[in-house]
Amino acid sequence: MLRIDTSAVPAKKLEALLPQTLEAHKKLQSKSGAGAAFTDWVTLPDDFDRDEYKRLREAAERAAGLGEVMVVVGIGGSYLGSRAVIEYLLSPFYNGTAGKKTPDILFAGCNLSGDALQRLTDRIGGRDFTVNVISKSGGTTEPAVAFRYFRALCEKRYGKDGAKKRIFAATDKSRGILKTLSDAEGYEAFVIPDGVGGRYSVLTPVGLLPIAAAGVDTDALLDGARVMMEACRSAGGLDNPALAYAAARSALYRDGKKIEVLASFDPDFVYMGEWWKQLYGESEGKDGKGLFPAAVSYTADLHSMGQYMQEGERILFETFVRADTPKGGIRVETDPANTDGLNFLAGKTVDEINDAAYEGTKKAHTDGGVPCLTVDTGPKGAASLGELIYFFEYACGVSGYLLGVNPFDQPGVEAYKKNMFELLGKPGV
């Protein structure tokens, strides 16, 4: 079970925030706070359409049989979660794994680069492919542009009927252009529940179809989320890890910290950092308030951001995410000549050296005036990742309420779109 160490924050500061934290917790549980209409993710691990989930698993298997590549078209909450889970559990090199039976998962529609779209097309090459288009609103420009392109490519290669079998949609149950299009074309469609916003939707068909297609155990992921959901529901004090995390972040923010840096020593965690950044940035950054969420991947970033972390402005705190991983991998061998002077490491595994880097970094940053929180996930795997996802979501909801914002809207995202549409001459703008 996941554990959090908040000892960097004085206990009396956490206790002082307890009444407000419990108030926020109650609002989430009773679905009575700001943006309550978008809090169905709170009970999602228990409360989802089992028949649709079964259909989704079958579709994932079918897609794997239909092509060596699945192109996932989506942006923001419609792609970051699945990419994060796939990279964390199967590795960032998943797509290049020789001999795997599951399709490559390529992400499109998350930018507006023509070059990137062309390179992705080149990467598919002559291989058979399927398309999973994901958009809750059904009309987001980036995925809409990419989908128009891949739909045409698919129809050109497989004909209209063939394309129909290869295109899977995830969208609103009744509204939006993608829903209309899916109905008209007869694509297999999955419902993004009304009460779950994009960045809280990784455990809905948004994330689960590509994750299942890549061969991740989605049952274990949901089981883990259910364990954390129960823990969050039942423990109403600082023994609730999500409440402890939310209270600690809030105490540090009130003490003048402006940036939270999520740090991992696991290179597979990079996209989890991206997912977390969206979750917290889009949920909290409003009304002139909110911690700025940054993420680093150590030890690589110790050689780029390490200097700032150690000696830059003291406006940040750090949250380390740690998982137990087997330590038996590659070892440093003894070299009789010892020309590189590394024999002091001989016999140690690379992971043991990584652990020492973590301990050394945490101590150095603490000594340098950076408060360090630590989230321990337990053994790395689908179940503990499900716990971690729910933990971050729940703590995010509580944090937003502690901050006094609605953590479930994103009005600021519209501003760039208005300007872009004006420039592009969209009718009616």
Ligand code: PA5
């Ligand atoms: O969290 C959110 O709501 C957003 O980041 C959306 O996920 C993102 O903008 C994509 O929206 P849509 O799924 O409607 O295309």
